[in-house]
Amino acid sequence: MTTATPLVGPRDIALAHYAARALLENVLTRHGITFQQSVTLRLAAVADGPVGREQLVDGVTGALKTDAPEVHGVLDELIAARLLARTGASEVRITDAGREVYAATSGETAPITARVYDGIPAKDLAVTGRVLRLITERADAELAALRR
CATH class of the missing domain: 1.20.5 (Single alpha-helices involved in coiled-coils or other helix-helix interfaces)
Structure with missing residues (x-):
């Protein structure tokens, strides 16, 4: 008798996503940022210099499937926390404090990810x-x- 390998389905994908996200959010919480803020901060961190606010909003809405007003709110939170800074009317850049948070959370999640994979x-x-x-x-x- 052979046992068929079960097919993967939406529930399996969702459970894997939420398990991994829970691990990430555990790290993010220790640094005082949310998942949405971390996604936004990452996009600013990997940019070569200042990034257009609307470009950043588009990137986050595309990644998280959320609406633009919510992402504008997240940007405002990151600016208020001094993790991002305005560089003009329509651009933002990551600050040194933002880079530190991004580096710390990335550094803490890397070994966890390595163990999972x-x-x-x-x-x-x-x-x-x-x-x-x-x-x-x-x-x-x-x-x-x-x-x-």
């Missing part, structure tokens, strides 16, 4: 990556169709 064959991760990108692409297309 440890022992998973590279071929399996490659297939998983391709499948998840395809699912994301299709879900984004469905969401775009719903919003038309």
Whole structure:
């Protein structure tokens, strides 16, 4: 008798996402930032210098599937916390304090991520990556169709 490998479904993907997010949020909480703030801070951290506020809003809304007013609020929170700074009417940049928080949270999550992924064959991760990108692409297309 053979046992069939169960197919992965939306619940499996959601459970993996929320388990990983819970690990991340545990680290973020210790540094006084939220998940939404960390996503926003990361985009500012990897930019080559100041970034347009609207460009940052577009990046976060695309990543989190949230609305622009909410992301503008997150930007305002990060500016008030001095993790981001305005560089003009329509640009922001990450501050030294923001870089420190980003580096600390990235540094703390890296070993956790390494333990979670440890022992998973590279071929399996490659297939998983391709499948998840395809699912994301299709879900984004469905969401775009719903919003038309």
